Amino acid sequence: xxxxxxxxxxxxxxxxxxxxxxxxxxxxxxxxxxxxxxxxxxxxxxxxxxxxxxxxxxxxxxxxxxxxxxxxxxxxxxxxxxxxxxxxxxxxxxxxxxxxxx
Numbered sequence: 001x002x003x004x005x006x007x008x009x010x011x012x013x014x015x016x017x018x019x020x021x022x023x024x025x026x027x028x029x030x031x032x033x034x035x036x037x038x039x040x041x042x043x044x045x046x047x048x049x050x051x052x053x054x055x056x057x058x059x060x061x062x063x064x065x066x067x068x069x070x071x072x073x074x075x076x077x078x079x080x081x082x083x084x085x086x087x088x089x090x091x092x093x094x095x096x097x098x099x100x101x102x
Contacts, residue, residue, distance in 0.1 A: 001024060001082055002018075002021070003018060003019070004019070005100075007102075008060075012063050012064075013060040013063060014060070014062075014063050014102045015059075015060055016058065016059055016060075017056060017058045018059075018069075018071070019054060019056045020054060020073070020079070022054045025073060026073070027053075028074040030049070030073075030074060030075065031046075031047040031073050032044075032045055032047060032057075032072045033047060033059070033071055034071075034072055035069025035097075036067045042072050045057055055071075062102070063102050065101075066085075066086075066100065066101045066102070067099070067100050067102075068097040068099050069081075069084075069097065069098050069099075070098060080098045084098035084099055085099055085100055085101040086098075
């Protein structure tokens with residue numbers, strides 16, 4: 001997996017690129033990133049599938065905050081990002097959410 005942070009000098013935002021490698025996507029036809037920044041919408045932030053089978057999405061997020069998020073693969077399988085800054089228990093059962101700190 002991978003998370004790339006690009007802090008903007010003239011704006012109070014950070015461009016965050018979320019990436020799911022092909023071996024994690026495991027043949028999924030689609031992927032989305034859902035989190036606090038999009039009200040956990042399973043459709044608001046689709047990830048683009050690249051030629052090598054990986055998925056990628058870039059969003060602008062406010063600096064100085066932390067956001068919980070997860071990846072939704074194929075509309076039914078939730079995955080965390082092992083490169084996340086932290087992990088917190090999900091309020092919806094015995095799982096964890098990834099956390100990104102900006």
